Amino acid sequence: MRVPVKPVVKPVLKPNSAAAAAGSPAAASPVRGRGRPRSPQIRDAILRAARALMDEAGPAGLTMEAVAERAGVGKPTVYRWWPNRHAVAMAALMDDAALPKAAARKRSPLRALEQQMLAVSETLASRQGRNVTAMIAAADPDTEVAKAFRHHFVLARRSEGRALIEEAAQAGELRAGLDVEVALDQLYGALFFRMLMGHAGIDAGFVRALVKQVVRGLTA
Amino acid sequence: MRVPVKPVVKPVLKPNSAAAAAGSPAAASPVRGRGRPRSPQIRDAILRAARALMDEAGPAGLTMEAVAERAGVGKPTVYRWWPNRHAVAMAALMDDAALPKAAARKRSPLRALEQQMLAVSETLASRQGRNVTAMIAAADPDTEVAKAFRHHFVLARRSEGRALIEEAAQAGELRAGLDVEVALDQLYGALFFRMLMGHAGIDAGFVRALVKQVVRGLTA
Amino acid sequence: MRVPVKPVVKPVLKPNSAAAAAGSPAAASPVRGRGRPRSPQIRDAILRAARALMDEAGPAGLTMEAVAERAGVGKPTVYRWWPNRHAVAMAALMDDAALPKAAARKRSPLRALEQQMLAVSETLASRQGRNVTAMIAAADPDTEVAKAFRHHFVLARRSEGRALIEEAAQAGELRAGLDVEVALDQLYGALFFRMLMGHAGIDAGFVRALVKQVVRGLTA
Amino acid sequence: MRVPVKPVVKPVLKPNSAAAAAGSPAAASPVRGRGRPRSPQIRDAILRAARALMDEAGPAGLTMEAVAERAGVGKPTVYRWWPNRHAVAMAALMDDAALPKAAARKRSPLRALEQQMLAVSETLASRQGRNVTAMIAAADPDTEVAKAFRHHFVLARRSEGRALIEEAAQAGELRAGLDVEVALDQLYGALFFRMLMGHAGIDAGFVRALVKQVVRGLTA
DNA sequence: GGATAATCGAGACGGTACGTCGCGTCTTCAT
């Protein structure tokens, strides 16, 4: 029928996606709205459902309809929290605690680097890792959510790696004039590459050989 | 008169997509099919349309309906050639001749490697490169088409790189005991990584620095 | 995205068509459904469109796609109300008020019978009459909708006729031992027969001659 | 692609449908064409297949594709003999020999009439009868094929009935001034009516009661 | 404590695209 009697203006800009998707409960608005507040349990149920669906059928299996049904929730409720399917998928993945923890510090920064690479490789090799990769490649790269997503899963790790390399450099373990940024891409890029292409497995042996060979380029 | 003694079984699986999509004219069956042969012009028209749509709106813009209309072709005809949207997209990209040609040989294999990396990086940085990457990530990795696709665009280049590195090794330009496979992933992985993450640009300077630093790790 | 790996289970059979198509507001469920209620305006718009299409191009002109577009409605909405094309066509025809009204009572039941037969013949001879007949013949006879349809357009008239004949019988105007059911089929059957076969026209003269001759068989 | 390079004129008018569909082998052209002659076996195979399909799934089950496959024949071959689906269906039904034979003459024409009505009713009550009825109602009434079809199955019987009634009239068994055409529609119409509406069965009892009651109207 | 307001489950709605089926025409090779 489509007879917009009331061509109402979009009610109000709700800070739904950005903050929520980032999973930052910190930025909770101090001003308490008037109506019934949103239930965080519902938020969790939705993300849980989304995660389950992705585990079962990959990112393509995550449909808003399925998420809503699985979570026992109305579709509009899902849309109240996130603006579209991608946002839900990313939020679901980001909300999961299973992240490569910053490795407990070894004495040597280079050993710590290897340790961290091993942790990252494990995450990547999991079912979820596959989903994360797919999401990263599929999403519109310029979106805020996409940026947050990439940072959360990859660039943050890469930054940790940078710190370790710089530390090693200052400790005199690496040669002068090395290109840190390029080195980081050699490391994390190789991991992603195997993940995406599947031409060879990702195991501890590979990761160790990788770190070793990269470091060698940073030494002599 | 062909009295159907056997009430006929389901027509038989037709090898439509696989061979055709792979673009391999080699596997031309010696037995000339009985009916009207498929028109290669139509195949081309479809792929041309698919390419145009991807150029305009990315992989998401490639819908079977749009492809069919644009190509002046019925939807079922498109499905006669390829089983789904992904397959069409991949075939379209693969069918394009614009590939980084094996660089005209330099005297030194390592110089040739750098040259090839530059060529690959240019392809990746283009609109089409973005599409290729998205397709790789989105496709079911186990499909035949997906494998062909990855090989065509990436692994084939990687193999060329392997040849060059091995040549350099035999020429004594590299140290003994290096890990070629890992080195290759360092190189091509870094490229893909920047492409996907967008945390830094891909330019000639980067590529040169990358090759240099990797090679340094392969030297003594 | 958008590759439904698991075709999911068939949602559940919804009792959409039966009640609605029959146009019986009587069977209104006491339990108010939970979601947004179906809009009767939309129902009407669809049926109006269906009627228009049949008027223009006969039953074959009624395609779901055309109905949806004409009604300014999505295709799935049409399917929410009726399960297929036939059901829509029947509902459209039945929803129309233009029916041969029970004739204003004459003094004599046999005169009233003749009057009613004339009314029915007029309906049959119209464009819509042709459509109704075609629908009756084309539909699966065992369907609920089909039964409702036949009853609505034909058997209900036939029942009215039965009442009149029985009244005349009780008034002593007809002989004893007559077979009412057979008589009714003689009357209405003859009408339909000419309609379907087209070997002769249906006009007032024919109807009057028909009634007269049938009644003669019912007299002594 | 649809690029009619040769906007060829439709080759030649072939007298395919009319004569062939009527099943009249009599009108075989005396001029023997140049190429390979059409095989009558193929014609039969097609009609046999068509009949089988209708038996299994009603008139809607008869698709050209299914007919061709079932008959072990190419689609164009089917179209060489008949112009469309309806024509094939009608030809298939008409080609069948199982017709109510002109009843072996009884002494009385009215007894013969009853006999013939019984035969017709049996045909109608069969699976095939249902199909015939549906075809009649569904077909465009003005087509040549449709006319032939109606004549073949119904109007021809009706004519036989007319002969019998007129004979009875001349023998003085019926009253003067009766309306033969109307009487015929009373008889055959009632049969068709029950067939279409399904409100009551068609058995010998019904037919006999029908004939009796109609004849009564033609007597006193 | 009663009005007000946003939330929630449910599901109808206008769309867009999906992948399939059948039509009737065409093009090919073999007979």
Next chain:
DNA sequence: ATGAAGACGCGACGTACCGTCTCGATTATCC
């Protein structure tokens, strides 16, 4: 020229999700 095979343009089918909208029914805050 006929025939089997089957590709082709076309149009419609019925379905899946999208993201938006309306319902009645909860909860909260504010007056």
